[in-house]
Amino acid sequence: MVDRLLGLLKVRVVRGVNLAVRDSRSSDPYVVLRMGNQKLKTRAIKNSVNQEWDEELTLSIEDPTIPIKLEVYDKDTFTADDPMGDAEFEILSLFEVSRTDLAGIPDGQVIRKQVPSRQNCLAGESNIKWVNGKVVQELCLKLRNVESGEIELKLIWVDVPRAKGSSKTT
Structure with a gap:
């Protein structure tokens, strides 16, 4: 399967803003990222609806057309975790930029x-930039299926060394 690996996507889950309250006055939120059969999650932060995770999760990218699903949950000890909204984002544009000649x-x-x-969950305009030799995108996602909340992310594309006989298109 390594032959199909196009690169890695570092997803920095920066923070949550105005997230829904699921406990008495606050929540213990964490974020889950899903892409294909990959599932990654952040740590839960206690008693917060405006928290800073600043946590990096890394996805292996084989097909950049598959959307990434983001879900936020409230961590509970004795019952099932409560949903706090979801969002979806695409990385095809980020991938396409990573394949261009940026010299x-x-x-x-x-x-x-x-x-x-x-068609997207963006809360505002999102720019794909060339920063310190990397293709980077900062985005703020408006959560769906919930009364309030946004999640701020920073995406960084990481190229992987190519197998013998294959080459990066420029």
Whole structure:
């Protein structure tokens, strides 16, 4: 399966903003990322609806057209964890930018913009940039199926060494 690996996606779960209350006055939220058969999660943060995770999760990318699902839950000790909303985001644009020739691009340069639409969960415009030799995208996702909440993420594309006989298209 390594032959199909296109790269790694580092997803920094930065923070949650105005998340829903699921316990008496607060929540103990954590984030789950799903892509295909991969499932990763952050640690739970106690008693917070505006928390800073600043936690990095890494997904192996074989097909950049598969959307990444994000779910937020309230950690409970004696009962099932309560859902606190979900969102979905695409990485195809980020992948396409990573495959272009970025030689000579100034640091911090915006290469592509994504705007909120009915087809995505973006809370605001999201820029794909060239930062310190890496393709980076910061985005804020508006949670669905819940009364309030947003999750801020930072995506970083990581190329992997190619197998013999294959080459990166530039």
